[in-house]
Amino acid sequence: MLFYMMRRLLVIPFILLGVSVVLFVLTHMMPGDPAKVMAGEHAPQQTVELIRKEFGLDKPLPEQYRIYISNLLHGNLGIATVTRRRVSEDLGLYFPATIELTLVAIILTVLMGVPLGVLSATKKDTALDHLVRFTALSGVSLPIFWLGLILQLVLYGKLGLLPIGGRLDVEFLPPPHVTGFFTVDSLLALNMKAFGQTLTHLALPAFTLAFSSLAVVSRMTRSSMLEILAQDYIRTAQAKGLAQRTILYRHALKNAVIPTLTVIGLQAGALLSGAFLVEAIFNWPGLGLYTMRAITRVDYPAIMGTSLLITLVFIVINLVVDLLYGLIDPRIRF
């Protein structure tokens, strides 16, 4: 098992290298001339050429790549052309927002998906079961951005219950920056009003994001629960006279959780991608919004930086999921 992990870890730098090449090629294929964008629309050709020279954009591509990688290894991600700040700074600003959103979505997924799956399995073939299954099926079929829009329409437009976007109400000042997570920071500052605000603003985006993975998780939980409940050892427990509840929780659920965990891990990637779309709808100042703005402004360093970061996170999550899977299921240990 350790061997396997070591092998996986060793491969990562190579994969990252390959990833960076692909990203580099892609970003430099994007239509638009960054030098022109930086210089501004009405700048004379001379200025554009000067800027091009200064940022090394006139060098041949392999040379530019080499420079980028050597900078990267020193921790320098470059200067974002849009914000004129260091990319690493920008990432530090926008990343926590996305993480917060994704984390809350994961929590929602588990808190709502697993019980629904269990409920559906125990009340198999009843109206409730069908309702849950239908919801699950719709969950994976819904376009995330459409769901977000509909929720906005109903919960903000018609009912006025929840805010339309952003992390806080417009007039509000964010709590002092400790972690970048508004929830944690506002609690640390004992600012209950900010905390409440953060929660209401998180509600819709996180739920939208969570909905499809919620569906997948409940489906998975349901089917693995059904499989387990049909097993002999469950019947033995029933014959022993154990209360239904005990059987459910102590025996069935623990075993049903295993494939569910892998599904949750797999969903992480989908959640990251979904976050991009959700951020666009709800004006959530996270990495997704930042990246999309970067793409439209042909901001090479920013695009490279965010894509590398997101891919790294994705790879790490996959690795962790594999590790956890091996740990939890003793049959898998090798």
Added chain:
Amino acid sequence: MVVLVAAALLAPQLSPTSPNKIVLANKLLPPSAAHPLGTDDLGRDLLSRVIYGTRVSLASGLVVVIIAMIIGVSVGLVAGYFGGLIDAALMRASDIFLSFPRLVLAMAIAAALGPGLMNGMIAVALSWWPWYARLVRGQILTLKQADFVLAASCIGAGHARIIGWHLFPNTVGLVAVQASLDLGYAILFTASLSFIGLGAQPPLAEWGSMIAAGRNYLLTHWWYPTFPGLAIFLAVLGSNLFGDALRDILDPRLRHLG
């Protein structure tokens, strides 16, 4: 139910209500008898746009899945069959593609290629093929050991014959099920790209870009973004149901192959 939904998706492309004509006087009308789904900001009838959109989205979904299948299956076949260095190289390549969250990769490729529906489709297809390659390769690895393959090579069948005649037909079932399930998601992905602005461009009637355009009018003219989205939802739902049904039909047959 499956058949109903599938038919509902295919039939409309044969009978559009009216073409995409712009009648500015009819700007932003709510649903009514004349315009059952209302009109958009340029006065175009939403019902006909949604129906035309069926053609676009269905076609793009199919194209994406087919391209991804062709690339993925070929790679998987070659990698699984020849093994060794070729396998390792191809798998590393697909690993790199697999390291990206799918939508992010599709966005990056689409951004690199420039706007346009064709580019959007290529982008999604390129993000998709590694999954098929993996799938096929895994299947091939198991099948390679089977007796009938050994027998074929004993008789002196060349590589091409073994791959084409013996191995490939056995992977078709698996791939077909995956493809039918993926069709809906391919539609979803292309719509998402169009929503961001990287796929279909106006005035093309594509569901994703319609939602993007209608977004600004959400609170005042709710029908504009709502209906195209509903269409996407139904399309993906139908494809999921279809794929599930297909899997159920093919499953007992798959068991015989294993």
